[in-house]
Each structure stands twice: as structure tokens, then as C-alpha cells.
Amino acid sequence: MLRYILLRIFYFIPTLIGISLVVFLLSSNTPGDPIEKFMIEDLDSFESFESRQKRRSEILKDLKLDQPVFYFGLNKNEDGSYPIFPNLKWNGLKNQYHSWFFGFLKGDFGNSYFDRQPVTNRIWSALQWTFLINILSILLAYLIAIPIGVFSANKVGSRFDKVTGFILYIIYAIPAFWLATLLIMFFASSDWLYWFPAGGVRSLDDGFPFWQRFRDVSWHLVLPIFCITYVALTFIARQVRASMIDNLNQDYIKTAYAKGLDKNVVLWKHGFRNSLFPLLTMFANILPATIGGSVIIEIIFSIPGMGRLAYEGLFQQDWPLVFTITMLGAILSLIGNLIADISYTLADPRVSFSKRVN
Amino acid sequence: MEKIPEIENTNSYFNILKRSSSGRISLAIIIMFFMVAIFADFISNEKPIYCVHEGETYYPIFNSYANGLGIADLQHPDYTKEWRDIKFEKVWWPVLPYSGYTADLKNIFKSPFEKKTVIKGFGNHPLGSSALGKDVLAGIVHGTRVALLVGICSMIIAALFGIFFGGLAGYFGDDKVKISWLHICLLMPFSLLGSYWAYISSYHFDSAFLQLFFGKSILFFSIFFSMAFAERLCIILKIKKNIALPLDLLIMRLIEVINSIPGLLLLFALLAIIDTPSVLTLIIIIGLVRWTSIARFMRAEMLKLREIAFVQSAKVLGLSSLRTFLSHALPNALTPVLITIAFGIASAILIEASLSFLSLGVSDETMTWGKMLSYARQKPSAWWLAIFPGLAIFFCVYAFNNLGEILGQKRN
Numbered sequence: 001m002l003r004y005i006l007l008r009i010f011y012f013i014p015t016l017i018g019i020s021l022v023v024f025l026l027s028s029n030t031p032g033d034p035i036e037k038f039m040i041e042d043l044d045s046f047e048s049f050e051s052r053q054k055r056r057s058e059i060l061k062d063l064k065l066d067q068p069v070f071y072f073g074l075n076k077n078e079d080g081s082y083p084i085f086p087n088l089k090w091n092g093l094k095n096q097y098h099s100w101f102f103g104f105l106k107g108d109f110g111n112s113y114f115d116r117q118p119v120t121n122r123i124w125s126a127l128q129w130t131f132l133i134n135i136l137s138i139l140l141a142y143l144i145a146i147p148i149g150v151f152s153a154n155k156v157g158s159r160f161d162k163v164t165g166f167i168l169y170i171i172y173a174i175p176a177f178w179l180a181t182l183l184i185m186f187f188a189s190s191d192w193l194y195w196f197p198a199g200g201v202r203s204l205d206d207g208f209p210f211w212q213r214f215r216d217v218s219w220h221l222v223l224p225i226f227c228i229t230y231v232a233l234t235f236i237a238r239q240v241r242a243s244m245i246d247n248l249n250q251d252y253i254k255t256a257y258a259k260g261l262d263k264n265v266v267l268w269k270h271g272f273r274n275s276l277f278p279l280l281t282m283f284a285n286i287l288p289a290t291i292g293g294s295v296i297i298e299i300i301f302s303i304p305g306m307g308r309l310a311y312e313g314l315f316q317q318d319w320p321l322v323f324t325i326t327m328l329g330a331i332l333s334l335i336g337n338l339i340a341d342i343s344y345t346l347a348d349p350r351v352s353f354s355k356r357v358n
Numbered sequence: 359m360e361k362i363p364e365i366e367n368t369n370s371y372f373n374i375l376k377r378s379s380s381g382r383i384s385l386a387i388i389i390m391f392f393m394v395a396i397f398a399d400f401i402s403n404e405k406p407i408y409c410v411h412e413g414e415t416y417y418p419i420f421n422s423y424a425n426g427l428g429i430a431d432l433q434h435p436d437y438t439k440e441w442r443d444i445k446f447e448k449v450w451w452p453v454l455p456y457s458g459y460t461a462d463l464k465n466i467f468k469s470p471f472e473k474k475t476v477i478k479g480f481g482n483h484p485l486g487s488s489a490l491g492k493d494v495l496a497g498i499v500h501g502t503r504v505a506l507l508v509g510i511c512s513m514i515i516a517a518l519f520g521i522f523f524g525g526l527a528g529y530f531g532d533d534k535v536k537i538s539w540l541h542i543c544l545l546m547p548f549s550l551l552g553s554y555w556a557y558i559s560s561y562h563f564d565s566a567f568l569q570l571f572f573g574k575s576i577l578f579f580s581i582f583f584s585m586a587f588a589e590r591l592c593i594i595l596k597i598k599k600n601i602a603l604p605l606d607l608l609i610m611r612l613i614e615v616i617n618s619i620p621g622l623l624l625l626f627a628l629l630a631i632i633d634t635p636s637v638l639t640l641i642i643i644i645g646l647v648r649w650t651s652i653a654r655f656m657r658a659e660m661l662k663l664r665e666i667a668f669v670q671s672a673k674v675l676g677l678s679s680l681r682t683f684l685s686h687a688l689p690n691a692l693t694p695v696l697i698t699i700a701f702g703i704a705s706a707i708l709i710e711a712s713l714s715f716l717s718l719g720v721s722d723e724t725m726t727w728g729k730m731l732s733y734a735r736q737k738p739s740a741w742w743l744a745i746f747p748g749l750a751i752f753f754c755v756y757a758f759n760n761l762g763e764i765l766g767q768k769r770n
Contacts, residue, residue: 011611018615029631074554082558086551173756177712178748181734189738292620296712307622311716314626326627329620337618
């Protein structure tokens, strides 16, 4: 088992490097020239050629674009064409990819193409909001999904099972962004019911007392959390149902009934407790998935989270921001999968490496 | 010779769908959407199907098709006027005389129940109108075409990738493909050299097609050459020791890399590097992102199949492993993959709708369901702009999801 866990952690590294290569390949092919933008922005018409060159190299250095792109590059002929046989040139460790990747691991995400400030400043507060709404939504989804799943597994084929199954199934096909638009339209606009704010996360500033601010923020988050919750709901309820059906068919449940235990005690204490663990490990898998799904909800409700930041970055051509968020999302789901896999192995050591590694 | 009685295949996928009522409903919905998509131009168009003007006969819709193919010039009886202002002697209008983009400035943001000022005999904006008086129903009709086109074509791309990679990973596993170290040693530099030549050759061609074709053939040829050369060398040098190529491991790592990046963020990153987004680029991007689920399903199917008797017996008969794979294992895994493709179409349609809702992905002229929904955000009182396109997305997604669900249930 220890061998499996170590191998699983070891596999994390090539995947991480693979992801970083994909993201870097994309980021180095983006259109537009960030330097020209900044050169035009602080244009001084009486500038000498030397000072212009100096300014240019300063901006280049600021954005870390003065280094060669990768560990090795291709040399060109003198006339600008490529030679028949590749003329490889070793760039050493001072290249854009190396400094970007290792800077990333240290928490330095580079400078924004929009305002040349470090991206990190904007990311951390966005990360907090994204985590807050997603974790709250998943907890809520668990709270609703567990009773539904347990009771429908208790009597498979009963009316309750069929009705909840059908409703969950219909809910599953409703696009989240459609529901969000409808909710804003009917519950957050002056034309219909004005019960909730249409967007943002707060309307009171820091001067107000804590409880007032708390109520204000939770007021803003009702609709977005609802939209994220219902997406996760179907998936969790189905998993609960499946794993409960599995457990309720085991012999020890029959034994418990034969002992004359109360029905509810058998259901919750014997059945549910045993299916609880896989459900908890599932949390690590669901969190990255919902964060990916909450991108569009954040944009619609103007929540200053990661998804909205990436979307804004896309329109501002702020590539370091967009690709940092992409990379962070990927790392998050990698870690989530890793935690889920390892905790699953700890709970059930029978699972062999070859079965679980893929 | 005795005649073998024909046995009706009661378990064919079509029959399974016909037997359950929800299967029939989703099949009907899908067929309806297909019909609308195919005949969209004849259902809703600002041009008439057939008209006579000053003694001359025109077929404007067919004419625009011919013009699109480059056969005919665009005909217009009176260039100074809009189609609907021209007086014809004889005319057949489509059911809905508006295209998705036709502006009708007299009816801006009209609800379905409101009274509209329209020329008599013309469509009455049955589902309301949006900004600039664009007809909602016409938008939905033309959006159907984009949605189905993206959903199905992107899944064709995804299926090609998924079936190929998933099949390789599942059938050959980590230990079935054995090649000598010499092959690997020669393959690595030659494929790198081939890609370098493909890269520099692209500077000599102007057309993208020639660049792609010539580049790929150089790459393919250099790989083929290195493999053939290695084969010869192995015989000459009598190298017999083989290394197992961990195909399964490599492909599953690739899938993990793609799956780890959250879907919409990966699409954002891919859209960032494209200058002019169009339906075609959207199809390719979605296809390249969504093949992993098909590959995983295919792999699981192959793992089961390769232990089954007929595949084993093909091997015993002495067929090469590649031949067994291509002509025995692969065809039998294809039908179950239809299940994932049905789910995949639903999710591709959803992705297209959400991207165009965020005004990413398709160009401004193309009318899509998601784009119509985004109009609703500009004017919250216009409920018809949110309800009807959303319902179209919902029914389409529901139908394809249900198709996959029913097929999956019957299989187990």
C-alpha cells in the first residue's frame, strides 16, 4: 500500500510538468504585443532613441520577456532562413519557461499585461471568494443529496425513488447559466420581484459592524450558491444512492435486521455509515469540478472570483492572468484527485495499484 | 439449401429506444431539431422561396445556395428595396419571413402577446422580438443549425481521437507492444527531425492546406523510414531483446493532463490564441477538449473485449495483433461508444451555448441560442428572450442525455 501511495505521488510530477508545458505552449502563442501597448501608453514624443530603447528593455524585463523562450531554440541562418539540419542552441536555465514554472511553484505568478502589477495580488482575494461559494454550495448539496439518496436506496423502485430520480434528472438537463439568467430576471430586477441583489458580493463597506456585513454578503450569495448547488446535487444524490444500494445488499444488513434492530438504526448506523467514506473522498473530486463549473456563474453574478478574473483577463488580453488561473485550476484538480485516490486506498487497502492508477 | 429464417434483431439500439416512452419522446425531439436545422433557410428567411417580379421568375433562396457554391451570381429584382418592401406579382414566402439577423425597427422588444405593427400577411413575431426587432423564433430556428452542427461535428472529431487513443490504450495495455531499443533510439531523432522539416517547409507554401499536407507527409515519411531502417538493422545485428512500450500509461497520462484543466478555463485558454473565431474553430476546439471521456470509455470496453473468446481465437489463428485489433476488437467496441457520444453531443451543445452566451467563440453574425439568452441580460423585463432560447437548449440537452441514459441502462 505504501508503495502505491508513493507511486501515486510520484506520478503527480510528470502530469504537472505536462500541464505546465501545455499551458506554456498556449500562452506563448497568444496574439498581440504587450510591449507595444505599454510603449504607446506612456508615449513621450520628445523621447530620444536611446531612452526609448532603454524603456523598452525595462518593460521587457518587467514582464520577463527578455529571456529566450525555452531550454533550447533553433538557430537561423544569416539570411533569416532555417538550415537543412537543425542547429540547436542550448539556452541554459535562464529561459521564460523555467522562470515561469519555478516562479509559479514559489507563488510568484508574474506581472500582469494590464497594469504591470504582480498577478498574485489579484489572485488571492479571487481564490477566497471562489473557494467560499464552492465549498458552501457543495456542503449544501451534500446536505440535500444524502437524505434523498439514502431514502431512495432504501426502497428501490418506490414512488419516492421514481419521483426524486425524475426530478433530479430534469434538473440535470437545465443549463446553469439559463437558470442563473432566469433567477436574476425574476428575483433580482425591478421589473419583477426585487428580492435579491443582481450581482456583486457586498454593498456595505468595511465601516459597518460585522454582523451587518455578514448578512449583506450572505444576501448577495443566495442566488449564486443556489445555482452551483443544484448542478452538484444530481451527481451526489446518484452516488449516494448507488453506494447505499451496494451496502444494503450486504449480509451484515440482513444480520442487523435479523437481530431485530430498528429499521432506521439499520439504515443510518449500519448502512449509511459504511457508505460514508467514499462519499467523503468524493469531495476532493467534486470541488475542482464545481470550481470549473462555477466560472460562468461567477461571471453572471459578477462575483470577483477566479472565473470572472479569467474572463476579464481574456478581454483585456492579460495573458499572465488567464494562464495563471488555468494552471491553478489544473493544479487544484490534480491535488484533489491525489487526495481522493490516497484516502480511498487508505480506507480500502484491497485496491491494487494497477486498478487504481488509471 | 435450407433457408435460414430471418431473426428480427430486437436488441438493436433503435428498437430499445422505441420501446420506452421517454426514448420515443427524445427520439422525436431530436428528429424535429434535425428537420429544423436542415430546412432552417426555408422555414425562416427574409427572402421568398419563389417570386415573380415584372414578368421574371426568381428562386431567391436556391439562388443564394448556388451563389454560396460559386455557381451563380446573386439575383435581386430591385436593389434599392428590402425584399419585403418589393411588390411581387406572385410570391411564396417562408413560414417566417425573417432571418435570424433581420432588423424590424417597428417592433423592438415586443412580447409575444403584445400588438405589433406588421405589414399584413407577414409573420407576427410569435415568440416576441429582441433589440432591433430581431425575431426570436427565427433566431431559435437558425440557432438550431449552429447547435447541432457544433454538437455533432465536434463529437465526430472527439470520437476519432477517443476511439483511436482509447482503443490503443485498452487493447495493447502496458505490455503488448514490444519494440527493440534500436527502434526507440532511431524513432526519437527521426521524428524530431521530421517535425523540424515539416516546420521549416511551411515557410515555402502560402496555402494552409499545402503546409499541413506537405508537413504531415514529411513527418510521416521520416517516421516510416526510421522504423523500416530499424527493422532491417535489427535483423542484420541480430537484436532480439525487446522493451515493452507502456502505451496505456502514456495515453492515460495525456488524458489526465487534459482532464485536470477545468473545462471552461481550458476553452478560454484555447480561444485566447485564436484571432478570428468561427463555428469551425469552435468545433475543432470542443473536439480536441472532449475526446478524453470517449477514450476512457473505449479503453474500459477494450479491456473487457480482449479477454473475450473471439478475440482470443483470432489471435490463436495467427492473425497479427494489429489485424486482430483493427478487424475484430475495434468494430465490436464501437457500438457501446455511441452511449458516450450521445452524452458528448449534449455537453458540446451546452458548451457552445455557454461560450456564445459569454460572447466568445462564434462571430457576431451567427445567431445562436446562447447569444439570444445573453440579450435577455440587457433587458430583464423581456422574459421571452430568456425563456424560449433556454427551453430550446434544455430540450436538446435533455433529449441527447436521455438517449445516452436509455442506451446505457439497456446495456447493463
